[in-house]
Amino acid sequence: MNPLKKLAGQTAIYGLPTIVGRLLNYFLVPLYTRVFMPGEYGVVTELYAYIAFLMVILTYGMETTFFRFSKKENLGENVYNTSIISLLFSSFGFIIIAWIFSSSIAGALGYANHTEYIVWFAWVLGLDALSAVPFARLRELNKARRFAVLKSVNVALQIGFNLFFIVLCPWLLKNSSSSFIQNILALFYKPSIGVGYIFISNLIASVITLIMLLPEITGIKLHFDKKLWKEMIKYALPIMVWGMAGIVNETFDRILLKHLVPAADHPMVQLGIYGACYKVAILMTLFIQTFKFAAEPFFFSNAGREDARKIYADVMKYFIMVCAFIFLGVMMYIDIIIKFVGADYRVGAPVIPILLMANLCLGVFYNLSIWYKITDKTMYGAYISVFGAIVTLILNFWLVPVMGYMGAAWATLICYFSIMLVSYILGQKYYYIKYDLKKIGIYVGLALLLYFISLAMNIDSKMLKFSINSIFVLFYLSIAVYLEKDKIKTAMKLS
Numbered sequence: 001m002n003p004l005k006k007l008a009g010q011t012a013i014y015g016l017p018t019i020v021g022r023l024l025n026y027f028l029v030p031l032y033t034r035v036f037m038p039g040e041y042g043v044v045t046e047l048y049a050y051i052a053f054l055m056v057i058l059t060y061g062m063e064t065t066f067f068r069f070s071k072k073e074n075l076g077e078n079v080y081n082t083s084i085i086s087l088l089f090s091s092f093g094f095i096i097i098a099w100i101f102s103s104s105i106a107g108a109l110g111y112a113n114h115t116e117y118i119v120w121f122a123w124v125l126g127l128d129a130l131s132a133v134p135f136a137r138l139r140e141l142n143k144a145r146r147f148a149v150l151k152s153v154n155v156a157l158q159i160g161f162n163l164f165f166i167v168l169c170p171w172l173l174k175n176s177s178s179s180f181i182q183n184i185l186a187l188f189y190k191p192s193i194g195v196g197y198i199f200i201s202n203l204i205a206s207v208i209t210l211i212m213l214l215p216e217i218t219g220i221k222l223h224f225d226k227k228l229w230k231e232m233i234k235y236a237l238p239i240m241v242w243g244m245a246g247i248v249n250e251t252f253d254r255i256l257l258k259h260l261v262p263a264a265d266h267p268m269v270q271l272g273i274y275g276a277c278y279k280v281a282i283l284m285t286l287f288i289q290t291f292k293f294a295a296e297p298f299f300f301s302n303a304g305r306e307d308a309r310k311i312y313a314d315v316m317k318y319f320i321m322v323c324a325f326i327f328l329g330v331m332m333y334i335d336i337i338i339k340f341v342g343a344d345y346r347v348g349a350p351v352i353p354i355l356l357m358a359n360l361c362l363g364v365f366y367n368l369s370i371w372y373k374i375t376d377k378t379m380y381g382a383y384i385s386v387f388g389a390i391v392t393l394i395l396n397f398w399l400v401p402v403m404g405y406m407g408a409a410w411a412t413l414i415c416y417f418s419i420m421l422v423s424y425i426l427g428q429k430y431y432y433i434k435y436d437l438k439k440i441g442i443y444v445g446l447a448l449l450l451y452f453i454s455l456a457m458n459i460d461s462k463m464l465k466f467s468i469n470s471i472f473v474l475f476y477l478s479i480a481v482y483l484e485k486d487k488i489k490t491a492m493k494l495s
Helices: 003-026 028-035 038-059 062-070 076-100 102-109 115-140 144-175 179-188 196-212 214-218 226-260 267-280 282-301 308-332 334-340 343-348 351-368 370-374 378-403 405-430 437-457 462-483 485-494
Strands: none
Touching (some): 028 267, 038 076, 038 267, 062 076, 076 102, 076 115, 115 214, 144 179, 144 196, 196 214, 267 334, 267 351, 282 308, 282 370, 308 334, 308 351, 351 405, 370 378, 370 405, 378 405
């Protein structure tokens, strides 16, 4: 089977539950931004930024390490057993420590009156970290259906409990005159918890998902290979450093906003607006996330092929072609898409094109990362990401106090572009791949050109504007089809 077709199929299989789930989750954003004020939603944005950072620490590169070591002869089961036992001890150790020091942690974060947030999130983090390798195992064994079902159930549970606690319970409390219903509600629902029910919904979903993964976990042999674990950790720790630095690049702007925006400019309000508008870039984020699920095992499994480098070059080209199309599609219909967030949040719309291009650069960086993963030079990934983290921190401390969340958006774009460029330069030195830079430049350049033309036209009539923008989108697609016509003909002959 054509490896590119296989990758596309795997991206679709692994991506479908993620895309559908994230899109459904995305439709909770209108709910959040209409029920909660920006200052309240800022709490959600900040705490989930911490979760993303801590998740990298708690999984400490074990997913990628599992893929790498399980390919080595006669090590598959041993690698899996050792990985699970390692994560089991570290995850529950983290939960216990976070629980003991929850009051101190809550006070340090500015949530002294909400110690329960720390306990809830400690459990979410611990359980999700423990689930990471079992999910990776399903991907490695190509058990896409079970993977998809479990991911879909997790998302469905989060959405269902969000709607239950944030919509149904308040409605029943307000409209039901039945004392029986009121007494039942009093057992598990307290209006004062507010945004906390978003976190509770996440926790319930994590618990049930881990229970559903028990066949993958309880089936392991209780054998911990200390020698193998040391080799795995040696490979994994640079990936963890890379991941930590990467999360600094991805999420620290949302952590720092609260502290860098002057009090007079309402930092929590800005954080809430920025977090909500970040969600509008969901289509780009979704595509990159689903691509990552399929790409990592795909890259490793094809590393031994004679035409591996050509395959990687083609993957990069098509990846950028799709990302540029997503950017154009979102921005051509942004007047409609922005209405998904509440009216109080729409002032943040100017950050959306910046964040879309930033995520495109991040996706390219993920593609480029294959060179140091398959050559076992993971330390270079750590160096690059640390460099990016330094750029992120410097730019945020410089720009956010002056520009607010717009400064955070520009810092994100500059950071991702920088690490993408550095990774490309080093990759060409240590693992040369002849990328089709001409076509890549055409796709990105055309998408940006059409966007700026649309912006400059400044048409008042919504109908006329959408009609012209739709023509721009079709024009981009026609150019892409024309440039790839030979590949399309070849693919059709092979199918």
